[in-house]
Amino acid sequence: MENHGEDDDRVTTTLEVRRDAVGETRLVTEPHDPTHLEPGDVRLRIDRFAITANNITYAVFGDMLGYWDFFPTGDAEFGRVPAMGWATVIESRSPDISMGRRFYGWFPMASHVVFTPTATADGFRDDGAHRRQHAPVYRAYVATDADSMYPAVDADSSIDDAEDRHALLRGLFITGYLAEEFFADGGGTGEPYFGAARVVVLSASSKTAIGFAQRAAIRPGIEVVGVTSASNVEMVEALGFYDSVVTYDQIDTIATDGGAVSIDMAGNPAALSAVHARFGDDLAYSMTVGRSHHDAPPVESAQMAGPAPQLFFAPTEVSRRIEEWGRAEYGRRCAHALAEFVSGSSTWMQVEHRLGAEQTQAAWADVHDGVVSPDVGLIANVGGR
Template identity: 40%
Template sequence: MTTITTLLVRQDDLAQTRLRQSPAAPVGAGDIRVRVDAFALTANNITYAAMGGMLQYWQFFPSGEDGWGIVPVWGFGTVVESAHEGLPVGERLYGYWPMATEVVLTPARVSAAGFADGAAHRAGLHPVYNQYLRAASDPFYQPDTEDLQALLRPLYITSWLIDDFLDDNQHFGATRMLLSSASSKTAWGTALELSRRTGLEVVGLTSASNQAFCERLGCYHRVVAYDALESLTPDTPSVYIDFAGSVALRQRVHAHVSGLRYSCAVGASHVHDLGGAGQLPGPRPVMFFAPAQVKKRNADWGAAGLNARLVASWQQLLGAVQAPPTPWVQVQHHRGPAATQALFDALRQGGGDPALGHMATLQG
């Protein structure tokens, strides 16, 4: 019997990780076994882990061990064993995977576009994360941009939905958008969309070491180092879009920006400084949950209408991030269990070159 290698993360202490070898799960009637070929590891996955209990991320791929979880990742897999007549061996799939060498899925509602995982433990989880797309019919898919799709597609869709949500709410009457962790991919994706809106100033907040990188992107009207936050005009009507999750930074923003109209909590890239809202001046931070905006727009436009808008914007993004002479993203590959474990730990600690995008595989 073959074995599966899985990266486990301690749910209450993300610094604790270990590699587990376990027997491969059997493929039952209607199931498929998928080899997890490659996946992106970004600050977004650290957010999944940091908020795994609150937002049910630990439940997608239960570890079977108390206190230990499997962090979900976005990427590509290949069907290597099939007991489902509609999904042949060799089929290339894009979707939500465990950090493991393989996984057994139970396809439901199979179509030319893809399917949902019908496993019982995923029935109550948000359907956006349960969808698997067939690369051959995916309008986003291009074989030569698989890495960028794994790295940027889920982040950019979140970025696009944040921009859409804010526009849908007339930006809460604000004219200035403040984005923390401005060097993160979800933040600059959001900034790119916001910068196309008229009447808005898009301000990136970042560490001094990442300020030059953020300015080079060209999607921020202004970039301000965290240390210079208090140089911002306080009474300008503003929205704070918090990708950092830092308690200290949130307190400073709320205390200084008297014109704050809305505080949108998105990510947790600063995992060492997470916490609740506490007693803050101004509006109470509201967690942004991308699937809720997807549900709204599916109702407004239909799934096809939403997808057409996303594909068009995705093509624009690819043009921006790959433009010479300096692409926004340079891909690094990390192969094998030890390399993937080390990468997760490095991302958890923060820092690193914001221009790098990391693709990993647990395959040896």
């Protein structure tokens, strides 16, 4: 069997994805000198990261939204998809980043990574030349000892499980949280949910959708309708966040009185078109967030009734909320909401580990192929630890 460098800090093993056929991957192993870094750089060992449908979305939108540029390969055929997780500094030539510190943020699906950091109040920012055009939230790495969202544990839980759940849910929940806050103030208009009586959530079993629904469920006067596949109805109903759950072929049974807004996590044009056909001009707003149905053709909004779907880009909303609420208040609100959501996830989500390069590669294939149950979250570690 080929040695892909498990448990070896002298090599970096990376999972790369074919840019025009994101179900195809390869493992690349590169030796490095563990005693040498460029002045100012740090090398981190990547401890764990999540692989979810959102990572597939990052690959699908890699060119449009610049995800391939996070960790460039110089190869037009294969790229490196960012994943959220935790990593430990094992080498440092930065005067501000000490050995042994751990950070949360965006990493390649790899065993190690090198950054050119600029210290910040709560960690560092990657200031490599290729990263400077990216939104600040994508370049920020938060130290565990300065992280307002770092998980707290009690006697009945472990820090490993808490970190796993954060890696799986933190980024997805914040997207769902911000999307729900967007609807709650009508995109800045001050009219909750744009005056609609209900929100229709497509791909209601996705983790981002569950985070959105958990927040929407506590809003007064808004009905939360989940749309999912027949096999996931029981699981979605059991969450308790949706007022009603229908299958994709039952969209035409959703009540229309009072109108609706919709949020699409799936990127399935047939389902989204059905929602638009059901409500027409009574659809007050149509938001698209992801493309978990990555093999579906893009939505042709000109052919749909009602408003044109609007892509929700979380970093833009982060900036708007920080400006509106202030950075400290933004952090406080997110930390409180996230802690509640992650704690509750133990009732509906099982964590499954994929350790080693080949298992990480298999995890990507399983998520891409849609064979991972929605109540399972995959945590990977290329180094096999």
